[in-house]
Amino acid sequence: MGVALKVRGLQASVGSVKILNGIDLDVPFGEMHALMGPNGSGKSTLCHVLCGHPDFTAEGEAWVDGREVLGLEADERARLGLVQAFQSPVAVPGVDLAELMREAAEERGIDPEEADRRIAEASRRFDMAPFLERSINDDLSGGEKKRSEIFQISVLSPKAALLDETDSGLDIDMVRKVASAVEEMRGPGMGVLMITHHSRILSYVEPDRVHVMMGGRIVTSGGPGLAQELERDGYEGLRKRLGIKTPSAAAPARPSSDFFTDLPFEV
Amino acid sequence: MLSLNSDTLERLNAAVPASVASRRREALREYGRLDMPSPKEENWKYVTLGFDLDAMTIPAAPGDTLPEGDFLSALSHRAGSAVMVDGRLTGIENHSEAWLGSAAEAWGAYPPSDLLTPDTDKFAAAALAFSSDGISLRIPRNRAVEAPFVIDVQSTLPDTVTFPSLDIRAEENSEATVVVLLRSPDEVASVMVPNLQTTVGSGARLSVTTVGIMGNEGVTIMHHRSRIGRDATFRAGEIGLGGRLARIDLRTTLEGAGGSVEVVGLYFGEMEQVLDYRLVVNHVGRSTSSDVFLKGAVEDQAQSVFTGLLRIEEGAVGTSAFETNRNLVLSDGAKANSVPNLEILCNDIICGHGSSVGPLETEPMYYLMSRGLSRQRAERVLVRGFFEEAIGRLPVDDLDEPARQAVNRRFAEAQEGGRV
Numbered sequence: 001m002g003v004a005l006k007v008r009g010l011q012a013s014v015g016s017v018k019i020l021n022g023i024d025l026d027v028p029f030g031e032m033h034a035l036m037g038p039n040g041s042g043k044s045t046l047c048h049v050l051c052g053h054p055d056f057t058a059e060g061e062a063w064v065d066g067r068e069v070l071g072l073e074a075d076e077r078a079r080l081g082l083v084q085a086f087q088s089p090v091a092v093p094g095v096d097l098a099e100l101m102r103e104a105a106e107e108r109g110i111d112p113e114e115a116d117r118r119i120a121e122a123s124r125r126f127d128m129a130p131f132l133e134r135s136i137n138d139d140l141s142g143g144e145k146k147r148s149e150i151f152q153i154s155v156l157s158p159k160a161a162l163l164d165e166t167d168s169g170l171d172i173d174m175v176r177k178v179a180s181a182v183e184e185m186r187g188p189g190m191g192v193l194m195i196t197h198h199s200r201i202l203s204y205v206e207p208d209r210v211h212v213m214m215g216g217r218i219v220t221s222g223g224p225g226l227a228q229e230l231e232r233d234g235y236e237g238l239r240k241r242l243g244i245k246t247p248s249a250a251a252p253a254r255p256s257s258d259f260f261t262d263l264p265f266e267v
Numbered sequence: 268m269l270s271l272n273s274d275t276l277e278r279l280n281a282a283v284p285a286s287v288a289s290r291r292r293e294a295l296r297e298y299g300r301l302d303m304p305s306p307k308e309e310n311w312k313y314v315t316l317g318f319d320l321d322a323m324t325i326p327a328a329p330g331d332t333l334p335e336g337d338f339l340s341a342l343s344h345r346a347g348s349a350v351m352v353d354g355r356l357t358g359i360e361n362h363s364e365a366w367l368g369s370a371a372e373a374w375g376a377y378p379p380s381d382l383l384t385p386d387t388d389k390f391a392a393a394a395l396a397f398s399s400d401g402i403s404l405r406i407p408r409n410r411a412v413e414a415p416f417v418i419d420v421q422s423t424l425p426d427t428v429t430f431p432s433l434d435i436r437a438e439e440n441s442e443a444t445v446v447v448l449l450r451s452p453d454e455v456a457s458v459m460v461p462n463l464q465t466t467v468g469s470g471a472r473l474s475v476t477t478v479g480i481m482g483n484e485g486v487t488i489m490h491h492r493s494r495i496g497r498d499a500t501f502r503a504g505e506i507g508l509g510g511r512l513a514r515i516d517l518r519t520t521l522e523g524a525g526g527s528v529e530v531v532g533l534y535f536g537e538m539e540q541v542l543d544y545r546l547v548v549n550h551v552g553r554s555t556s557s558d559v560f561l562k563g564a565v566e567d568q569a570q571s572v573f574t575g576l577l578r579i580e581e582g583a584v585g586t587s588a589f590e591t592n593r594n595l596v597l598s599d600g601a602k603a604n605s606v607p608n609l610e611i612l613c614n615d616i617i618c619g620h621g622s623s624v625g626p627l628e629t630e631p632m633y634y635l636m637s638r639g640l641s642r643q644r645a646e647r648v649l650v651r652g653f654f655e656e657a658i659g660r661l662p663v664d665d666l667d668e669p670a671r672q673a674v675n676r677r678f679a680e681a682q683e684g685g686r687v
Contacts, residue, residue, distance in 0.1 A: 051637050075639055093656060136634075
């Protein structure tokens with residue numbers, strides 16, 4: 001089976017701050033990989049750099065189903081099949097969710113009836129009916145935003161899905177739904193990279209691989225047992241095992257302003 | 268063709284009551300005394316008129332009526348309508364209990380409103396002196412008229428100036444909806460100076476929405492004065508799309524306790540257009556409330572101006588006053604000026620204002636593009652979304668769709684032409 005997402009030597013910075021220090025990663029089709037790591041280790045940045053956020057400069061290589069994506073505009077990457085569920089998605093007042101999905105489908109040349117069918121199906125699964133005609137992420141709770149994100153992944157069914165902490169802020173029923181959706185999506189047409197802080201979701205959906213990021217690098221990878229080790233020993237324990245020094249508090253692990261949380265949208 | 272002089276005035280005065288005639292003469296004196304406004308004056312800053320009123324003439328007879336157009340055809344369900352062409356009332360239709368007719372006819376029953384004073388500026392003086400005709404709408408007390416009244420004001424003849432007077436009164440506990448369209452064909456350089464006066468009686472609920480869709484050479488200099496009684500509700504809607512220069516000088520006075528006013532709407536300027544909004548909301552009565560909410564965009568070399576003053580008089584305790592003006596600047600050559608202002612002369616009030624001017628935001632752009640929308644499509648979706656909030660607040664639902672179509676089409680055309 002081919003590789004949904006392949007990354008080699010990926011480095012990235014915002015301004016003069018270097019955040020990713022050389023990432024290598026392979027997520028084959030049909031697999032789900034978990035990406036774990038302490039706050040500030042660069043997990044969200046990896047998603048944004050892969051998806052083409054304009055604030056980052058990136059070096060290295062990344063392929064989605066064999067197509068090079070670095071250097072492409074964000075929309076081209078999405079249409080090649082790389083879509084992320086945002087950790088803190090921005091509000092877009094005046095644009096409703098169904099409208100966004102229809103526009104996204106139209107851009108991909110998907111028949112409007114087929115688009116509506118997918119929207120209806122995903123909406124049933126994630127109880128999104130009340131949100132379809134509402135502005136995107138506007139006046140939504142944290143959990144509702146996560147539902148909206150996984151709903152969009154489900155509608156867009158990308159080749160490589162990046163789920164950035166989609167399981168946090170959800171109640172247990174919704175975590176189960178997300179897990180079962182990931183399980184269903186983990187077919188021959190999709191590879192999933194799931195960033196998570198909690199091993200909770202991993203008890204509902206077993207990852208094929210677990211990667212741990214620290215200081216902008218993947219420091220170790222392993223089977224599902226690695227998540228259990230982290231649950232037991234914490235990142236401190238893992239550092240000890242791998243002989244990694246605890247970063248000092250002053251180290252600029254991420255840009256000073258965390259612009260991916262609670263972005264203001266004022267126009 | 269009639270020049271703006273005393274001969275014309277006396278000709279117009281021949282058929283009006285003495286009280287009206289003397290007010291006209293007073294307005295003519297003001298007209299002679301006042302200079303043409305200049306951009307050096309704060310209230311006319313950013314505005315280049317490009318014509319001299321003294322050199323213009325009033326048409327002696329109306330030209331041909333304009334074809335209907337998108338906005339009018341969307342207003343199929345009406346309580347009544349009136350058409351003014353080149354300053355003359357050419358058609359009236361009324362299916363309601365309200366009184367709708369020519370201003371001249373109305374003067375027989377009651378004097379015209381005097382909310383606009385001739386010392387306001389030269390245009391106000393001219394409007395009060397030389398208005399050849401107007402429309403009067405009166406909603407009797409305790410009557411509610413559901414469907415909108417449509418007042419279609421047209422200017423069809425080049426190099427002319429017209430002074431349509433629109434006098435709207437909602438009596439005690441009445442309810443009505445009014446739409447005023449200001450129109451002219453493209454390539455016709457005409458100036459329209461409407462004098463819109465609205466009086467909202469105690470407990471009445473009135474909305475007046477103005478739709479500015481003049482052609483590319485047309486100019487409108489509108490004065491809109493309103494007076495709001497006790498526990499009355501007034502909503503002023505605005506859709507500003509047309510004209511080389513379109514100015515609205517709106518002053519609303521919340522006189523009675525518990526009255527409220529809402530000024531909501533949108534504007535979108537393209538090419539060399541200047542869209543000029545000067546708003547004053549004056550809180551006089553206790554526990555009055557106001558909410559100004561205007562969203563606008565400019566592209567090409569267009570310019571918009573918003574100055575909004577919330578004035579809270581001594582004694583207007585318990586006032587709540589809010590003002591929001593958001594602007595999208597879609598081309599490098601376009602400019603939006605936004606100046607909200609507060610003048611508070613009393614304590615115990617709630618007041619707030621917000622204003623912004625800028626391009627489309629990058630984070631929402633990235634978000635939409637990350638779903639696979641091309642940059643151009645994402646821009647269109649964001650512009651549409653930007654206006655949607657204002658469209659949702661327009662007082663007349665029938666106007667939502669033509670307003671939506673007009674702004675979306677305007678931006679899409681600019682995209683296709685590589686202008687944004």
